[in-house]
Amino acid sequence: MPPIHAIKRFLQAGEHSAPSALRIRTLSRRYSGRLALENVDLDVQDHESFGLVGENGAGKTTLIKCALDLCLPSAGTIDIYGRSAGNPEARRALAYHPERFVPPHYLLGREFLETTAAVCGDPYQPRTVEHLLGELDLDPGSLSRPVRQYSKGMMQKIGLVACFMLDRQMYVLDEPMSGLDPGSRVAVKSILKRLNDSGRTIFFTSHVLADVEEICSGIAIVHRGRIRFRGSPEELRNVHGEANLERAFLKCIRSEEQSSQFPDDEKPRP
Numbered sequence: 001m002p003p004i005h006a007i008k009r010f011l012q013a014g015e016h017s018a019p020s021a022l023r024i025r026t027l028s029r030r031y032s033g034r035l036a037l038e039n040v041d042l043d044v045q046d047h048e049s050f051g052l053v054g055e056n057g058a059g060k061t062t063l064i065k066c067a068l069d070l071c072l073p074s075a076g077t078i079d080i081y082g083r084s085a086g087n088p089e090a091r092r093a094l095a096y097h098p099e100r101f102v103p104p105h106y107l108l109g110r111e112f113l114e115t116t117a118a119v120c121g122d123p124y125q126p127r128t129v130e131h132l133l134g135e136l137d138l139d140p141g142s143l144s145r146p147v148r149q150y151s152k153g154m155m156q157k158i159g160l161v162a163c164f165m166l167d168r169q170m171y172v173l174d175e176p177m178s179g180l181d182p183g184s185r186v187a188v189k190s191i192l193k194r195l196n197d198s199g200r201t202i203f204f205t206s207h208v209l210a211d212v213e214e215i216c217s218g219i220a221i222v223h224r225g226r227i228r229f230r231g232s233p234e235e236l237r238n239v240h241g242e243a244n245l246e247r248a249f250l251k252c253i254r255s256e257e258q259s260s261q262f263p264d265d266e267k268p269r270p
Contacts, residue, residue, distance in 0.1 A: 021081060022079070025041055028075040029071065029073050037225045048202070052219070055223070056207065094169075108144060113143070122166055129161060132164055136188070175207075236249065236252065
């Protein structure tokens with residue numbers, strides 16, 4: 001029988017008349033014969049602050065790339081606010097920050113931000129940019145420098161500015177804390193909370209459970225290409241009898257690993 005928290009979430013999802021922000025059904029993706037995602041079902045509700053967590057190579061980035069139509073699924077469907085993810089109109093609701101972000105090296109910082117706004121059909125708003133630069137502790141003078149002169153942390157910050165300056169309903173961020181110093185990590189979490197409080201949907205990936213617990217009302221664990229858990233951080237701790245979210249996460253993926261080593265009729269009893 002499915003866990004109680006999963007049954008409750010299924011029943012609650014049926015109460016929403018509006019479409020989910022993100023709806024994934026039986027998603028699979030193969031790379032050169034290797035199964036990166038297998039039969040993934042996932043719903044992210046509008047206005048939810050959601051974290052997709054897993055070890056490196058678990059399938060987090062592949063799932064995002066499929067959702068953004070950056071790679072084609074081998075099977076399954078993905079809808080964004082009720083529209084197929086393959087429809088460009090569906091993706092107009094999104095702002096995206098990729099993992100290992102590197103802006104075009106030949107542009108000045110300001111040119112990159114202005115170009116991003118123009119391509120996305122938004123007006124460039126210097127005051128918004130100035131405020132975000134201050135929050136992320138990025139010198140405004142850096143906008144007059146070529147981005148090829150930026151450090152890794154500066155590149156990450158200007159990519160986040162480019163994402164957050166857009167007015168969108170959902171913000172999709174792949175490992176947004178990568179390369180950031182502690183002060184900037186606190187600032188990013190503050191911005192994400194503010195956006196979510198204003199009614200925006202947050203979808204981000206991480207393998208840092210402390211960040212996820214601080215920001216997210218809902219999480220999913222992906223391990224070896226499959227969803228192993230969907231619920232709240234509190235539900236994950238309760239299911240595995242742990243006060244610490246990291247320990248609960250490890251129990252979740254290790255119990256699945258142990259289970260997969262035995263046929264159904266030979267699995268060890270708890």
